[in-house]
Amino acid sequence: MSALQVPKLTFKSIRARAVILKLRRPVVARIATITDWPLILIDLFTEEGIVGRSYLEPYSIKTMRYLVPALHDFGEMLKGRQVAPLELYDLARKSLHFVGYHGLSTIAVSGLDMAAWDALAKASGVPLCVLLGGSVGPVRAYNSNGLWLQAPDIVAAEAVALREEGGFTALKLRLGRERVSEDLAAISAIRAAVGPDIELMADFNQGLNLAEALQRCHMIDDAGLAWIEEPIVYDNFRGYAQLAAELKTPLQIGENFYSPRELYTAIEGNACDLVMPDFMRIGGVTGWIRAAAIAGAAGIPMSNHLYPEVAAHVMRVTETAHWLEWQDWVDLILEKPYEIRGGLLHIPDVPGVGLEWNEKAVEANKANV
Known part of the structure; x- marks a missing residue:
């Protein structure tokens, strides 16, 4: 060969x-x-x-x-x-x-x-994952296409639909409703709808101040969540360190790391249990590779934020690869969207990442800026 x-x-x-x-x-x-x-x-x-x-x-x-x-x-x-x-x-x-x-x-x-x-x-x-030293294969994914701040009955029904979209075994829901009782009701409704075997990740989208986070995160700490994500503003590493030390549920941050150095600072400061860089902020593939080495050395599980196509390739060569966040928001303008089956994202065995534009869709949705 x-x-x-x-x-x-x-x-x-x-x-x-x-x-x-x-x-x-x-x-x-x-x-x-x-x-x-x-x-x-x-x-x-x-x-x-x-x-x-x-x-x-x-x-x-x-x-x-x-x-x-x-x-x-x-x-x-x-x-x-x-x-x-x-x-x-x-x-x-x-x-x-x-x-x-x-x-x-x-x-x-x-x-x-x-x-x-x-x-x-x-x-x-060759596919990007092969160029990087890996192989083509499936990547474990969770569905992040919905479960926003809506009523419990609405998110419960949507959770079932999201699970069935690709045989998912994990879903992400969003928290931060006006009252904590409403968040708890949403968690309970989703859990009742999808059953005990589906993993649930919860994201506050930086919606709380530290005092609110200390109260709310403790109140959901026994809800069996896979992680609690970004309860407070992204750069308050001291606040995150306090939360990480107090909570039993793993604390997830990282979509707002602007460079591998910030990931290193967060890990060094015990500000999180999990990391999930975003490709447009961590520095693309190059930034991810450098950040993955840091997370790997620290033994911190690493997921992605958005960009599932390129994420699938680099997750195949990431030492502490955890979960791929699946969102189909760009599928409309892709000639051949990636396939989700059995809760796994399947990388196409084609050279590169596998992105080709659907030019008719691009033309129909173009913007003048």
Whole structure:
């Protein structure tokens, strides 16, 4: 068997397009209600004809006005360079050094990075997980497509539907209703509807202050939850350390880690039991790989936030891989959405990540920003 050949690719240009999709199940959280989901579709063109693809989910439509030009600026800056993801990652980050590495800077770099890795895997003729040293296979997933802040009877019925969408063995629900008794009623209703064998993750979406979190998290600590996620604002690591020390239920944070360094700081400060980085904030594939080494050394289970397609590939090479968060919010604009079966996300055995745009859907949902 011959060794994997990685062809040399030359960076040509980037195309970034803004798309806005209607959510089938709108986000209804304590801190926000979202009905329209913004996407930035990224195509990294090479002189050799290989196209790397990725997307960004920046939450706010307005932010696309800044991110799309930043990505096009990368296209001009990197033209003619070899597509070596780690090098492009460092060059792009350093070009934004004076405006800071957090926020929109990291998000733009992450989109570039994911597209570069996709291009390199395509040129190599293998799925990304294989390029990274792993193999194609299924990844355990939980359904995160619903269970927002609605009445107990509504979320109970929805939980059954979500379970059946792909034979899921785990679901995520959201907490943070006006009264804690309403949250407890929702948990009880969902549990009664889906039975004792379905794992339930609970997410407060940063909706509580520390005093509220101390009260509410203790009140749900015996509810048999797989984890309690982000009860307080994401950067209050001292508050998280207090909660982690007091609670029996594992504490999950990480979707707002802007770089592997923040993941390291949280773990070092005993601020969590579990981590779940988001690809547009952790630094794309490159940032994930670096963060996964830290989580692995600490023995901390690592899940993903959003971006299930690229997440599936990197979870196959993550030492402490835990749960994949499944959301189908981008399926509408994908030519071939990933398949969920038996609670597992199945990686297609095709070169790269496996993202191809449904251009008719893209055209129908394009946005001018």
